[in-house]
Amino acid sequence: MERERTEVVVTGLGAVTPLGGDVATTWEALLAGRSGLRADALGGRTEVDLPPVTAGVMAVDPATRLPTVQAKRLDRSQQAALVAAHEAWADAGSPEVDPERLVTSIGTGIGGVQTLLGEDDALEAAGLRRVSPRTVPMLMPNAAAAVVSIEYGARGGVFTPVSACSSGAEALALGARLIRSGEADVVIAGGTDAAITPITVAGFAQARALSHHDGDPESASRPFAADRSGFVLAEGAAVVVLESAEHARARGARVHAVLAGAGISSDAHHITAPAPDGVGQISAMRKALAQAGLAPGSVAHVNAHATGTPVGDAGEARAIRELFGRATVTAPKASLGHLFGAAGAIEAVVAILSVAHGVVPPTRNLAGTQLDPEIGLDVVVERRDELQGAVLSNSFGFGGQNVSLVLSRP
Numbered sequence: 001m002e003r004e005r006t007e008v009v010v011t012g013l014g015a016v017t018p019l020g021g022d023v024a025t026t027w028e029a030l031l032a033g034r035s036g037l038r039a040d041a042l043g044g045r046t047e048v049d050l051p052p053v054t055a056g057v058m059a060v061d062p063a064t065r066l067p068t069v070q071a072k073r074l075d076r077s078q079q080a081a082l083v084a085a086h087e088a089w090a091d092a093g094s095p096e097v098d099p100e101r102l103v104t105s106i107g108t109g110i111g112g113v114q115t116l117l118g119e120d121d122a123l124e125a126a127g128l129r130r131v132s133p134r135t136v137p138m139l140m141p142n143a144a145a146a147v148v149s150i151e152y153g154a155r156g157g158v159f160t161p162v163s164a165c166s167s168g169a170e171a172l173a174l175g176a177r178l179i180r181s182g183e184a185d186v187v188i189a190g191g192t193d194a195a196i197t198p199i200t201v202a203g204f205a206q207a208r209a210l211s212h213h214d215g216d217p218e219s220a221s222r223p224f225a226a227d228r229s230g231f232v233l234a235e236g237a238a239v240v241v242l243e244s245a246e247h248a249r250a251r252g253a254r255v256h257a258v259l260a261g262a263g264i265s266s267d268a269h270h271i272t273a274p275a276p277d278g279v280g281q282i283s284a285m286r287k288a289l290a291q292a293g294l295a296p297g298s299v300a301h302v303n304a305h306a307t308g309t310p311v312g313d314a315g316e317a318r319a320i321r322e323l324f325g326r327a328t329v330t331a332p333k334a335s336l337g338h339l340f341g342a343a344g345a346i347e348a349v350v351a352i353l354s355v356a357h358g359v360v361p362p363t364r365n366l367a368g369t370q371l372d373p374e375i376g377l378d379v380v381v382e383r384r385d386e387l388q389g390a391v392l393s394n395s396f397g398f399g400g401q402n403v404s405l406v407l408s409r410p
Contacts, residue, residue, distance in 0.1 A: 012092025012241030021060030035218035056234025056337030075112035080237035107167030109341030111141035164397030169344025173262035190239030191345035223306035223331035234337030263287025267400030278319030300389030344395030
């Protein structure tokens with residue numbers, strides 16, 4: 001029973017995103033209200049009838065941060081995860097830990113899709129001999145977690161939650177669970193995706209999920225705006241180092257925040273649409289608060305999933321109001337775009353930094369734009385300082401998968 005009350009702390013942060021090649025530059029750009037989105041991310045592709053595509057491409061090519069030979073053996077999503085893990089591990093002070101008590105948990109929504117498509121092109125163009133023998137290890141979804149485990153000698157287990165847009169947050173929730181259960185002392189946890197490809201763009205476009213905003217590409221992602229029309233696909237990775245508080249104290253580690261609670265639920269309703277009554281989302285938030293031992297009033301703001309889709313934003317807003325009333329919320333996807341399997345991890349990093357620095361980052365593209373009156377929330381459009389209280393971060397995915405995390409001060 002004592003193990004169930006083990007406090008889980010965050011001692012390391014790492015990220016590569018459309019806003020920056022590391023955590024510091026990403027955070028600075030987010031607070032300044034800058035955008036990581038750009039036009040024509042696929043370079044036209046008129047031969048497959050795709051219009052110019054707005055997307056959030058990583059600000060730094062992760063391959064340039066790795067030895068050339070290593071980079072060539074990894075899919076872009078795996079490169080990003082490893083770069084983020086390097087930063088997080090260094091930020092945590094490269095902790096000494098029993099390898100049997102060290103775990104990796106890296107989620108992804110799609111995995112090595114760029115490798116899959118590229119090697120299929122090679123097969124069709126030149127035959128079997130042109131296909132890389134490394135194809136399967138580069139396309140399999142668990143490769144990012146495995147590569148990180150190899151890098152740091154983690155023999156306690158390798159886990160890969162694959163739950164669409166909630167994958168990264170679920171990886172953190174799983175990591176915290178393993179520490180609380182006594183199965184691990186340290187978990188390298190996060191999410192990664194690099195799926196800006198013609199087929200993924202075409203699929204989302206045909207599903208009418210992508211933004212079709214006609215203005216400046218930097219304004220295409222518009223969570224909670226009255227004229228929102230869909231999300232903007234992005235790529236990147238974020239990784240955190242989780243530890244038991246006891247392990248962190250014993251080595252004198254700096255603690256960014258406490259991962260106080262995590263809630264997971266499922267809608268059991270529809271493969272792409274959230275349950276209209278928000279029951280699953282409300283359940284995940286309630287579970288996270290209960291695990292943290294906090295009342296809704298202890299939450300200073302909600303880091304909303306808010307992708308910019310008409311139905312999704314309105315549904316999440318109703319669920320938040322049901323639990324918190326007219327809560328204060330922020331929506332980082334307005335600046336970052338939707339990093340899919342990495343979204344929950346990078347937004348957990350944002351929530352951690354909010355707690356650590358007492359700042360609520362702004363939601364871009366709402367100043368001067370009419371907020372959808374159906375939202376009924378206090379949406380932050382200019383950064384706010386002197387944050388008091390915990391932060392709840394939501395991640396909801398196709399399949400009706402819901403994850404909420406509660407981050408608090410040490």
